[in-house]
Amino acid sequence: MARLGRLLALLALGAPHVCRAARVELNWDVGYLTANRDGYIERRAIGVNGQLPIPPVYVTHGDTLVLNVHNSLDVATAIHAHGLFQNGTSYYDGAGMVTQCGIPPGANFTYELAATQVGTFWIHGHYKHQNTDGLRTPLVIRAKPSAPAEYDDDILLSLEDWYPTESQVKLAEVLAPNAPFPPAATFPYALINGYNGNDTKPIRVVPGRRYRIRLVSMAATEWFKFRIPGHKLDVIEADGIRSKPHPVDGLDIGPGQRYSAIVTAHDSAEFNFMYNITLYANFVPLIQGLNPRYYSGLLEYRPGAPVKHLPPVADSEVDWLNDVDLQPADLEPALPVDRHIELTSREITTTDRRSLRVLDKYTYTEPMVPSLATALTTGKYAASPQTYGPQAEAHILRHLEVVEVRLNNPMGFVHAFHLHGHVFQIIEYGPVDRSTIVLSPLANRTADDVVLPPLQPFHGAPMRRDTLVVPPFHYIKLRFRADNPGVWMFHCHMDTHFAAGLAVTFVEAPDVLQRRQKLPLAIRKMCKAQGIPASGNAVGRHGFDLTGLPPPPQELRTETASS
Ligand SMILES: *[C@@H]1O[C@H](CO)[C@@H](O)[C@H](O)[C@H]1NC(C)=O
Numbered sequence: 001m002a003r004l005g006r007l008l009a010l011l012a013l014g015a016p017h018v019c020r021a022a023r024v025e026l027n028w029d030v031g032y033l034t035a036n037r038d039g040y041i042e043r044r045a046i047g048v049n050g051q052l053p054i055p056p057v058y059v060t061h062g063d064t065l066v067l068n069v070h071n072s073l074d075v076a077t078a079i080h081a082h083g084l085f086q087n088g089t090s091y092y093d094g095a096g097m098v099t100q101c102g103i104p105p106g107a108n109f110t111y112e113l114a115a116t117q118v119g120t121f122w123i124h125g126h127y128k129h130q131n132t133d134g135l136r137t138p139l140v141i142r143a144k145p146s147a148p149a150e151y152d153d154d155i156l157l158s159l160e161d162w163y164p165t166e167s168q169v170k171l172a173e174v175l176a177p178n179a180p181f182p183p184a185a186t187f188p189y190a191l192i193n194g195y196n197g198n199d200t201k202p203i204r205v206v207p208g209r210r211y212r213i214r215l216v217s218m219a220a221t222e223w224f225k226f227r228i229p230g231h232k233l234d235v236i237e238a239d240g241i242r243s244k245p246h247p248v249d250g251l252d253i254g255p256g257q258r259y260s261a262i263v264t265a266h267d268s269a270e271f272n273f274m275y276n277i278t279l280y281a282n283f284v285p286l287i288q289g290l291n292p293r294y295y296s297g298l299l300e301y302r303p304g305a306p307v308k309h310l311p312p313v314a315d316s317e318v319d320w321l322n323d324v325d326l327q328p329a330d331l332e333p334a335l336p337v338d339r340h341i342e343l344t345s346r347e348i349t350t351t352d353r354r355s356l357r358v359l360d361k362y363t364y365t366e367p368m369v370p371s372l373a374t375a376l377t378t379g380k381y382a383a384s385p386q387t388y389g390p391q392a393e394a395h396i397l398r399h400l401e402v403v404e405v406r407l408n409n410p411m412g413f414v415h416a417f418h419l420h421g422h423v424f425q426i427i428e429y430g431p432v433d434r435s436t437i438v439l440s441p442l443a444n445r446t447a448d449d450v451v452l453p454p455l456q457p458f459h460g461a462p463m464r465r466d467t468l469v470v471p472p473f474h475y476i477k478l479r480f481r482a483d484n485p486g487v488w489m490f491h492c493h494m495d496t497h498f499a500a501g502l503a504v505t506f507v508e509a510p511d512v513l514q515r516r517q518k519l520p521l522a523i524r525k526m527c528k529a530q531g532i533p534a535s536g537n538a539v540g541r542h543g544f545d546l547t548g549l550p551p552p553p554q555e556l557r558t559e560t561a562s563s
Pocket residue numbers: 026027028029068069070108
């Protein structure tokens with residue numbers, strides 16, 4: 001009776017049909033526009049329906065987001081929902097030439113995105129680095145309204161780095177033969193919620209209330225730090241996974257990562273406070289006024305109240321979140337490992353003197369057939385990495401096995417690795433073996449001078465997330481269960497590194513995949529329209545015949561790396 005009473009009360013209040021799963025339909029016309037986003041530079045950018053920023057997308061757990069994309073660009077596009085598992089629908093993952101052919105200019109394609117998770121995600125172009133040019137927006141999946149309310153209000157802050165030049169120009173510079181290092185490309189400005197980071201609307205708070213602040217880094221290359229001096233950030237989510245509340249003073253966020261933190265407003269409205277956001281390039285020289293760039297906004301308790309200025313705190317004194325210290329709210333224990341995969345991130349100089357990257361053996365280069373189409377149509381050959389071509393760096397995973405990936409980063413670069421189709425457990429960060437360290441010829445030091453990081457294992461239960469920062473001279477160990485048949489990229493989310501080839505492909509359970517999934521007709525048609533085969537191996541042939549596949553970029557070996 002009580003339940004019926006509540007239901008009647010809801011009906012009386014005119015509660016909308018929030019309790020039932022809905023199909024939320026969005027039409028996205030992806031096209032060029034001219035915009036001055038940072039207040040400094042007007043340039044061509046990529047927006048949706050003539051708008052930039054693209055409005056954030058909000059759906060409710062259980063909904064299906066039907067994203068009807070029309071491509072008004074003059075090049076192909078593909079749209080990826082970053083962090084969504086696409087369980088059973090790997091062909092909607094939107095990774096260009098991995099799970100689909102790009103949507104050709106003038107064509108439409110509809111993604112059906114099942115909101116089976118809860119948390120903070122984002123949607124972005126996953127072809128030709130169109131995300132860097134603006135094709136990116138947050139995706140928030142809210143808990144069902146029946147879930148207990150844990151906070152009073154929900155505040156979204158999206159973080160972007162914005163470059164003066166279009167991504168293809170910037171990347172062509174970085175990847176050109178004999179490109180200077182560090183690259184000449186100009187340091188970006190920060191956009192917060194799509195505009196100059198210093199023009200953000202005040203965050204209005206009411207004394208004593210609890211606010212969930214969602215931070216979404218949609219950055220192409222650079223890093224962000226977030227603090228609200230005078231307030232604790234109680235972290236409750238990383239990349240769509242709920243964590244046990246974990247109080248810190250600041251968050252340091254890599255490209256593709258998301259956090260939610262609860263901020264409890266002070267009891268008095270006597271003062272307003274500033275929140276501070278720093279955009280910085282990680283592990284490159286600091287340049288006064290350029291790297292880092294500082295932005296701030298108002299945490300407004302009362303319009304016109306004086307701002308409480310707190311003494312500046314040195315970065316090294318700030319209690320920054322270390323994600324290995326988080327624990328998932330469900331305390332899922334570390335999975336027992338069935339299989340080890342070791343990957344090492346390297347920079348290579350090619351025979352034509354380009355500086356490219358390798359994660360396993362080769363520089364990732366897109367195949368001539370989307371790898372998912374290959375996995376679905378090559379029968380027993382789908383279980384052999386050769387079928388996908390060497391440049392796809394395919395690793396075949398067996399259904400339900402637990403994979404532990406050890407990723408070594410023996411160079412002085414930082415990375416932010418993202419796995420599609422999964423979250424992984426963060427098992428540990430540790431020091432690379434000193435004998436494997438490779439330093440840039442410009443570095444004024446030897447491997448012996450490198451201060452190696454300490455071993456940092458998880459404690460309690462390992463946190464899970466989908467994007468992990470790998471600092472210089474560190475290895476990371478992560479684990480996941482291959483319980484999502486599909487073809488999933490694992491790549492650095494920094495566009496300069498991704499474009500330089502820092503990626504591998506996990507082909508997960510091709511046997512099960514072939515029984516359960518079929519490439520949608522719409523994808524086969526898009527391939528056909530562009531003369532791309534939608535079946536067969538990496539070149540659309542049978543078996544291991546890869547005739548016509550261009551070789552991956554060859555490494556210039558002038559001297560063997562000295563010991
Ligand atoms: C193509 O997509 C656009 C924008 O999403 C939509 O307005 C249009 O109706 C779609 N056309 C077809 C034929 O589906």
